[in-house]
Amino acid sequence: MQGLLTIILVVPAAYALYMAAQVSRHVKNGSDHLDAGASLTNWTYIFAAAGVLIAGLGPFDHLRLVATYGFQANMLFLSIVCMGLAGALFQKRLWIASRILGSKSPGEVFARYYDSPSIRIYMLCVAFLFAVPLASYFLSEAAGLLASASSGAISRLSAVFYIGIFSFIFAGLGGWRAVVYVTVALSVLMGLLFILLGGLITTALGDVALLHGGLKVAQGVLVDAIPGVLQFSGGMGRTPVEGGLWTALAIGSFAVSAVGIAISPNFSFLGLTTKPSGSFAFSQVWMVAGIGSGLLIGLAPFIAAELEGNKLDAFQALFKKLSDFDGMAGAALILMLLAGLLLGFAYFAISGANIFTLEVVNRYLLPKLSSDAQRLSSRIVLAVTFTLIVFISGFAPALGSSFAPLAAGISVQLFMAYLGLCWMPWLSRSAVLVGMCFGALVVFFTEVPGLILFDKLFVSLPWGRWPLTVHSAAWGLLVNIFFCLLVAIFNRKGAERSHRDQLHDIFARDHKTDFGGRAAQGAKWSLTLIWAFLAIGPGAVLGNNFFSKPIFSGIDVKLGIPSLWVWEILFWVIGVFLVWWLAYRTQLSVINTERLRLGELAEDPRLVTIARQPKWLKQLVDRLSNRPAQTSRAR
Amino acid sequence: MTDREMTDRELKSLDRHALVMALWLGFAFVAVTLLKLGIDHTDWWALSLGFASVLIGFIAHVLVNIVFKTLFTPREVALGLFVFAICLLWFGLAVFFYPQHRLSLFLPIAVGFVALTTAVIFTMITWLGVRGAFESFDIIRRFGPEKKR
Numbered sequence: 001m002q003g004l005l006t007i008i009l010v011v012p013a014a015y016a017l018y019m020a021a022q023v024s025r026h027v028k029n030g031s032d033h034l035d036a037g038a039s040l041t042n043w044t045y046i047f048a049a050a051g052v053l054i055a056g057l058g059p060f061d062h063l064r065l066v067a068t069y070g071f072q073a074n075m076l077f078l079s080i081v082c083m084g085l086a087g088a089l090f091q092k093r094l095w096i097a098s099r100i101l102g103s104k105s106p107g108e109v110f111a112r113y114y115d116s117p118s119i120r121i122y123m124l125c126v127a128f129l130f131a132v133p134l135a136s137y138f139l140s141e142a143a144g145l146l147a148s149a150s151s152g153a154i155s156r157l158s159a160v161f162y163i164g165i166f167s168f169i170f171a172g173l174g175g176w177r178a179v180v181y182v183t184v185a186l187s188v189l190m191g192l193l194f195i196l197l198g199g200l201i202t203t204a205l206g207d208v209a210l211l212h213g214g215l216k217v218a219q220g221v222l223v224d225a226i227p228g229v230l231q232f233s234g235g236m237g238r239t240p241v242e243g244g245l246w247t248a249l250a251i252g253s254f255a256v257s258a259v260g261i262a263i264s265p266n267f268s269f270l271g272l273t274t275k276p277s278g279s280f281a282f283s284q285v286w287m288v289a290g291i292g293s294g295l296l297i298g299l300a301p302f303i304a305a306e307l308e309g310n311k312l313d314a315f316q317a318l319f320k321k322l323s324d325f326d327g328m329a330g331a332a333l334i335l336m337l338l339a340g341l342l343l344g345f346a347y348f349a350i351s352g353a354n355i356f357t358l359e360v361v362n363r364y365l366l367p368k369l370s371s372d373a374q375r376l377s378s379r380i381v382l383a384v385t386f387t388l389i390v391f392i393s394g395f396a397p398a399l400g401s402s403f404a405p406l407a408a409g410i411s412v413q414l415f416m417a418y419l420g421l422c423w424m425p426w427l428s429r430s431a432v433l434v435g436m437c438f439g440a441l442v443v444f445f446t447e448v449p450g451l452i453l454f455d456k457l458f459v460s461l462p463w464g465r466w467p468l469t470v471h472s473a474a475w476g477l478l479v480n481i482f483f484c485l486l487v488a489i490f491n492r493k494g495a496e497r498s499h500r501d502q503l504h505d506i507f508a509r510d511h512k513t514d515f516g517g518r519a520a521q522g523a524k525w526s527l528t529l530i531w532a533f534l535a536i537g538p539g540a541v542l543g544n545n546f547f548s549k550p551i552f553s554g555i556d557v558k559l560g561i562p563s564l565w566v567w568e569i570l571f572w573v574i575g576v577f578l579v580w581w582l583a584y585r586t587q588l589s590v591i592n593t594e595r596l597r598l599g600e601l602a603e604d605p606r607l608v609t610i611a612r613q614p615k616w617l618k619q620l621v622d623r624l625s626n627r628p629a630q631t632s633r634a635r
Numbered sequence: 636m637t638d639r640e641m642t643d644r645e646l647k648s649l650d651r652h653a654l655v656m657a658l659w660l661g662f663a664f665v666a667v668t669l670l671k672l673g674i675d676h677t678d679w680w681a682l683s684l685g686f687a688s689v690l691i692g693f694i695a696h697v698l699v700n701i702v703f704k705t706l707f708t709p710r711e712v713a714l715g716l717f718v719f720a721i722c723l724l725w726f727g728l729a730v731f732f733y734p735q736h737r738l739s740l741f742l743p744i745a746v747g748f749v750a751l752t753t754a755v756i757f758t759m760i761t762w763l764g765v766r767g768a769f770e771s772f773d774i775i776r777r778f779g780p781e782k783k784r
Contacts, residue, residue: 023649
């Protein structure tokens with residue numbers, strides 16, 4: 001098995017190195033190393049976006065969740081449709097804003113629009129959370145999986161080091177373009193192997209566990225029903241939840257956190273480095289909401305039923321079963337899981353490092369770097385990032401897994417900032433900032449690190465993680481919206497408004513959306529809200545027995561599969577239609593490049609935050625860079 | 636041709652190359668897994684699906700060519716023919732040396748090879764026309780003496 005495992009790992013690794021070498025041979029401009037010259041083609045976005053969003057959600061963990069909590073956890077895959085919706089709402093306008101403002105990274109777009117370095121710093125913090133704790137968590141899981149699959153022939157620690165060093169070499173050599181190419185390859189591989197494994201489990205392994213015995217969920221968990229709209233629980237670690245964690249509000253609030261991945265600076269960076277095209281709509285509708293979500297909804301229960309849900313090493317039983325059937329089948333399982341984990345690790349780590357280079361090194365630290373020096377600086381930042389990740393994954397994996405959940409929760413607090421940039425010019429800088437800060441604090445104190453910090457330093461908090469079975473991201477967003485609107489009431493017509501209106505005037509002039517008449521507009525928004533209410537909101541509890549015990553009929557229908565699963569599939573289909581309607585028909589994701597004037601506001605003094613290097617930073621850099629000369633003078 | 640245009644053309648070619656490789660990486664792995672399963676377990680369903688994955692990979696490659704407005708590169712043709720010839724040789728030798736074990740799989744494998752060949756010929760005729768497709772294999776003319784003008 002070890003020989004086979006080596007071969008299946010060497011082939012994708014060889015592809016990565018080969019592509020990196022090819023790109024470095026072709027791309028001569030050093031600054032293109034960071035952002036591929038913002039000229040990635042449509043197909044890269046189409047495949048990579050779906051792969052990154054699904055990897056960010058963590059199919060590895062979600063399969064274990066479905067194995068532990070049954071079909072209530074399978075409902076979480078509908079949050080992928082929400083990611084498509086969020087993409088449709090924001091991705092196009094963010095892209096247009098970046099081209100109009102002449103900005104290269106998401107932080108720069110927001111900083112210029114709101115004229116606020118604080119938003120830039122907030123976005124950098126979010127990018128850091130994705131690039132280091134979340135990437136460390138993925139790397140740690142990948143290394144653990146590799147160690148377990150090789151029966152200890154490769155230790156977890158050495159796997160962490162090998163993967164870390166290899167990823168640095170290929171990213172340092174090929175830059176952003178090579179990273180996106182490899183992301184595409186891993187996305188395709190992950191998707192195809194998921195289909196293959198689903199097919200093998202349902203046809204070749206004998207009795208299908210899902211149909212003979214069902215999911216082996218934890219004791220006391222409702223296997224095929226949502227345990228209520230919400231439960232009055234103090235949160236995980238405080239009071240137990242009856243019937244399972246995934247109440248209707250838990251599912252809805254989890255979808256809110258999933259949106260955090262779709263609006264994270266790391267994911268937005270992929271969109272900003274892509275050429276103008278129709279790839280946004282295609283990816284959001286067909287790849288993310290359609291194929292990505294559909295495959296997981298349809299096949300995940302079959303795979304999860306083969307797992308030992310409650311154990312840490314949940315995949316071992318399935319791996320053994322597949323390997324006993326055929327070595328290649330076992331290898332396919334490991335490769336599928338590794339592809340998802342490594343995709344998440346490499347993409348989030350490298351995108352975070354590149355954002356840091358663009359926004360801190362090239363802007364504040366060394367603003368006059370030559371093209372080649374930019375390439376060098378990006379490699380240095382990559383080296384530091386990977387070193388940090390490798391040390392956390394290798395020696396403090398608990399640190400990574402504790403802080404990783406903060407990434408999506410804190411990222412979704414950017415929601416109001418996105419709304420302001422894309423749709424609501426009356427949302428002022430102070431309103432957005434106040435909302436974000438309060439929202440982030442609430443997320444921190446309803447997640448593991450905040451709870452541990454408070455419990456250890458002060459007194460035990462009365463709530464645990466996710467109180468009332470509502471995800472920390474949703475608690476944060478609720479507080480965020482409240483404070484944001486409260487502040488916006490008082491300064492929505494301030495002097496900054498005209499500054500922000502410039503961009504919205506261009507949106508209204510050249511990039512109109514086609515919502516149709518009042519009736520059509522009402523239908524679109526009301527359908528979206530009804531969908532959200534029934535699919536991932538309180539209405540989802542209707543799905544528990546909507547098809548097995550139809551109301552008013554008084555009869556029991558034997559479907560053969562749980563009513564909740566049918567409900568989920570039905571709302572997945574409606575969800576795809578909804579995303580299609582908004583992305584294509586309403587043109588929320590279709591870009592009209594004919595009317596796009598590149599850099600129209602790039603030189604506008606009111607919208608340009610000059611790349612000024614702070615004085616103390618300039619003195620520090622000067623002192624460090626001129627040190628040898630001073631020493632020689634002293635001699 | 637300016638440097639910038641050169642770079643754009645090269646990048647387009649690199650883009651296409653990366654996409655083709657990414658697609659084949661996935662489809663080839665699935666195909667190899669299914670073909671191995673089919674042969675080891677004498678399962679003609681798995682074998683047929685293995686050939687189907689190769690066929691879908693080929694169709695995806697053709698679609699890439701259509702999107703990028705290109706043809707198969709000489710290296711791709713050479714690699715494809717080489718792999719196809721090796722597989723065909725292996726099949727012939729297997730039938731010859733182990734007829735009792737491989738006879739049950741003869742039909743699905745033979746149908747698979749025929750299907751792949753048909754797909755390739757169909758693509759060539761669609762893209763190049765009958766004459767063009769024939770001329771692609773007309774080695775005698777290509778390596779023969781040059782015509783007098």
